Amino acid sequence: MISFDNVSMRYHTGFEALKQVSFRLGAGEMAFLTGHSGAGKSTLLKLIILMERASQGQVWVDEQNLNRMVSRQIPFHRRKIGVVFQNHQLLFDRSVYENVALPLKIGGFDGDDIGRRVRAALDKVGLLSKEKLNPIRLSSGEQQRVGIARAIVNKPKLLLADEPTGNLDPELSADIMGLFHQFNQVGVSVLVASHDLDLISRLPYRRLVLDQGRLLTHG
Amino acid sequence: MAKQPLRNSGRGSAERHKVAVGDRGRGYLAHHREVLVSSLQRLLAEPLATLMTLMVMAIALTLPSVMLVGLQDAQGLSEQWRGAGEMTLFLDAGLSEAEGQALSAQLVDNSQIASTLYLSKADALAEFKQYSGLGDTLGLLDHNPLPAVILVEPDAGYRQPQQLQQLATLLEAVDGVAEVVLDLAWVDRLRAIIAFARSLAWVLGGLLGLGMLLVVGNTIRLEIENRRDEIVVVKLVGATDAFVRRPFLYTGFWYGLGAGLLAWCLIQLILLYLGTTLSELIGLYPGSFELSGLGIAGALSMLLFAILLGVAGAWLAVVRHLAAIEPR
Numbered sequence: 001m002i003s004f005d006n007v008s009m010r011y012h013t014g015f016e017a018l019k020q021v022s023f024r025l026g027a028g029e030m031a032f033l034t035g036h037s038g039a040g041k042s043t044l045l046k047l048i049i050l051m052e053r054a055s056q057g058q059v060w061v062d063e064q065n066l067n068r069m070v071s072r073q074i075p076f077h078r079r080k081i082g083v084v085f086q087n088h089q090l091l092f093d094r095s096v097y098e099n100v101a102l103p104l105k106i107g108g109f110d111g112d113d114i115g116r117r118v119r120a121a122l123d124k125v126g127l128l129s130k131e132k133l134n135p136i137r138l139s140s141g142e143q144q145r146v147g148i149a150r151a152i153v154n155k156p157k158l159l160l161a162d163e164p165t166g167n168l169d170p171e172l173s174a175d176i177m178g179l180f181h182q183f184n185q186v187g188v189s190v191l192v193a194s195h196d197l198d199l200i201s202r203l204p205y206r207r208l209v210l211d212q213g214r215l216l217t218h219g
Numbered sequence: 220m221a222k223q224p225l226r227n228s229g230r231g232s233a234e235r236h237k238v239a240v241g242d243r244g245r246g247y248l249a250h251h252r253e254v255l256v257s258s259l260q261r262l263l264a265e266p267l268a269t270l271m272t273l274m275v276m277a278i279a280l281t282l283p284s285v286m287l288v289g290l291q292d293a294q295g296l297s298e299q300w301r302g303a304g305e306m307t308l309f310l311d312a313g314l315s316e317a318e319g320q321a322l323s324a325q326l327v328d329n330s331q332i333a334s335t336l337y338l339s340k341a342d343a344l345a346e347f348k349q350y351s352g353l354g355d356t357l358g359l360l361d362h363n364p365l366p367a368v369i370l371v372e373p374d375a376g377y378r379q380p381q382q383l384q385q386l387a388t389l390l391e392a393v394d395g396v397a398e399v400v401l402d403l404a405w406v407d408r409l410r411a412i413i414a415f416a417r418s419l420a421w422v423l424g425g426l427l428g429l430g431m432l433l434v435v436g437n438t439i440r441l442e443i444e445n446r447r448d449e450i451v452v453v454k455l456v457g458a459t460d461a462f463v464r465r466p467f468l469y470t471g472f473w474y475g476l477g478a479g480l481l482a483w484c485l486i487q488l489i490l491l492y493l494g495t496t497l498s499e500l501i502g503l504y505p506g507s508f509e510l511s512g513l514g515i516a517g518a519l520s521m522l523l524f525a526i527l528l529g530v531a532g533a534w535l536a537v538v539r540h541l542a543a544i545e546p547r
Binding site: 049051075076077078079083085089090091093102103105106107108109110111113114150 | 245246247249250253448449451452453454455456457458459460462545546547
């Protein structure tokens with residue numbers, strides 16, 4: 001699903017966020033991406049959804065070479081990937097329902113279809129009863145789950161999450177991880193960036209450890 | 220959108236997926252409809268700010284439009300005057316009133332002349348007193364200095380400038396006619412003035428149109444700035460540039476439409492007000508004059524022009540500023 005081949009990423013400032021990173025994430029596989037903050041986790045995720053481009057090396061996602069992708073194609077590439085952002089990236093000028101429906105509207109889905117899919121996604125994260133509320137009235141954990149519902153609403157093949165349990169207490173964090181586990185069970189490839197080592201160590205997934213831009217282990 | 224029938228109920232999931240793909244086109248149209256409405260709602264949510272922007276745009280539209288409408292009508296009037304091709308025959312002082320009457324009657328027989336009107340010396344003096352305001356002064360003269368005149372209105376078929384000139388030469392040769400005056404010079408001058416004023420109106424219209432473009436552009440720029448977070452998020456979840464642009468272009472459309480309608484109201488009011496004073500002035504001259512207003516075609520083309528400017532202004536802002544907003 002994802003393949004990094006000797007990928008380096010240097011920002012305009014000269015800061016080298018990734019150094020010759022190579023790894024593969026198989027279709028239907030789930031893995032954790034860990035490391036200290038500033039180790040390059042976010043940069044790696046940004047390369048996958050083309051918020052940034054690699055300075056060197058090849059990035060492949062779903063059999064497509066991202067180096068060759070022109071900007072016109074980027075929206076369609078992003079639609080195949082569900083992303084859960086660290087800061088939720090929710091819109092507070094509309095309801096929970098509208099937030100989750102956004103990717104479907106962008107994808108040109110029909111009204112009936114949107115309603116069915118949004119409710120299915122909200123049901124999955126246990127927020128069906130809150131669809132009419134403004135997300136600003138929800139707790140941090142609930143907001144994170146709205147973000148997850150939005151990420152999975154158009155049934156992407158690949159799910160990325162950047163510190164999805166960042167500000168949550170251990171119990172809520174375990175809930176969230178449980179959700180990712182469930183999606184993986186139905187065949188979605190999942191890559192979760194997290195520095196919550198405590199939580200990760202209790203789960204049976206492969207770990208990719210970044211340290212100052214270098215990938216230490218991938219076993 | 221909410222009232223669509225439940226077409227998919229009771230079908231298998233594989234089939235349902237197929238239908239969903241076919242629905243993309245309809246979803247696309249539905250999104251256009253939705254954005255059309257929501258962009259209007261956004262504008263109405265801040266009525267005062269919206270009204271002020273609309274007023275600026277409407278005034279920019281109104282000024283040249285009123286000028287052009289007025290000039291159009293003035294030109295029609297000058298054509299009327301010019302088209303009449305009326306000429307004045309000043310008669311010899313020695314000609315008696317009876318001889319003058321006879322000459323006048325004789326001239327009508329000419330096929331090039333539609334009608335004549337004989338004004339005796341006394342008639343001419345009376346008319347002069349009435350319009351010149353010099354009545355009292357003229358009373359001091361011991362005799363009437365004005366000649367008798369015959370006003371000649373040429374036949375409708377002989378009003379080309381060349382033909383009129385020929386007729387004038389012909390009439391000048393008639394016994395008893397001292398001088399023929401073709402009243403075209405001042406009409407030509409008026410026409411030149413109108414033509415100049417019209418170019419001025421277009422230049423003004425062009426400048427104000429440009430101003431309108433910038434007003435819309437700047438308003439949309441602020442709107443883009445206000446909605447920066449939203450733009451970042453929709454781009455992150457896969458929105459195309461067209462999707463991001465759409466609400467702003469529709470906003471520009473509404474600004475254009477609103478300004479056009481407002482300008483139309485303003486123009487009608489102004490013409491109503493000007494119409495009464497103007498008809499008093501024009502009533503002093505021959506010919507009929509009425510401010511015609513924009514008319515349906517004029518109103519529609521102004522509306523279309525306003526909408527075009529609104530969308531173009533929005534487009535400029537969007538092209539210039541949206542590209543700068545990328546998720547980081």
